[in-house]
Amino acid sequence: MRLMNRPSKPLMVSAVALLGVMAVVVVALVTRRDSDGPSTHPDSIATPLANRADSAVPRPASRRPANDRFVGSQKCAECHDEIAQAYELHTMSHAIAKVPDDRGVETVEQAVIRPGGVCVYKVKKDERGWWHCEAAVDAEGKTIYEQWEQVHYAIGSGIRGRTYVI
Known part of the structure; x- marks a missing residue:
């Protein structure tokens, strides 16, 4: 019975180098930020879209809590105002809305x-x-x-x- 030949040293070095390059590319893709999206890092406060000059999204009115046990965003904002404003003004805070809403998004009659x-x-x-x-x-x-x-x-x-x- 003949054993398989072991790969040559240059082939192994090339394979390891290729895997290293692939790992760097994957890490870069996973950790990159979109140019117009918020950072996913918890310490990062991105400029909310509603504060940008090119945005037409007004600040939403405060929402009432669904029930008395829910403390709501305002309670969190007492200590974390900058973070709360960033989340409140982000476009994802408008993920679902009744139509028509008062933001004037629908412009076509x-x-x-x-x-x-x-x-x-x-x-x-x-x-x-x-x-x-x-x-x-x-x-x-x-x-x-x-x-x-x-x-x-x-x-x-x-x-x-x-x-x-x-």
């Missing part, structure tokens, strides 16, 4: 989107709120069906995008 095929999507605003429509049209443009639903919630801050839930 009416829109029609035709992605191709038979589907047509419409959005409109009236005195009762925001509405979403899914419709289908035939080859001549005649409506096959049309279904309107009121939009109740939005997910996302509106800075990079927003998804609506009906």
Whole structure:
């Protein structure tokens, strides 16, 4: 029975060097910061997007606690005001909101989107709120069906995008 040949020393050195380079790349990717995102380090206070000159997100009104046992963010802010403000003003504090909200994110009064095929999507605003429509049209443009639903919630801050839930 013949034993496998051991790898040569230069091959082993090359393999170890390659693994080292790969480890450095992985660490760099994992620990890098996005240029417009907050640091994940707990001691870092990033400039909240709402404080930046290019941001249109106003500071949200204080929220009422869900029940009396919840002390709320204001209690934490008594000792950690700078951190509390950074979190409160960050776009993620606007992760979900009732529509319409008072931030003025929705600026389009009416829109029609035709992605191709038979589907047509419409959005409109009236005195009762925001509405979403899914419709289908035939080859001549005649409506096959049309279904309107009121939009109740939005997910996302509106800075990079927003998804609506009906």
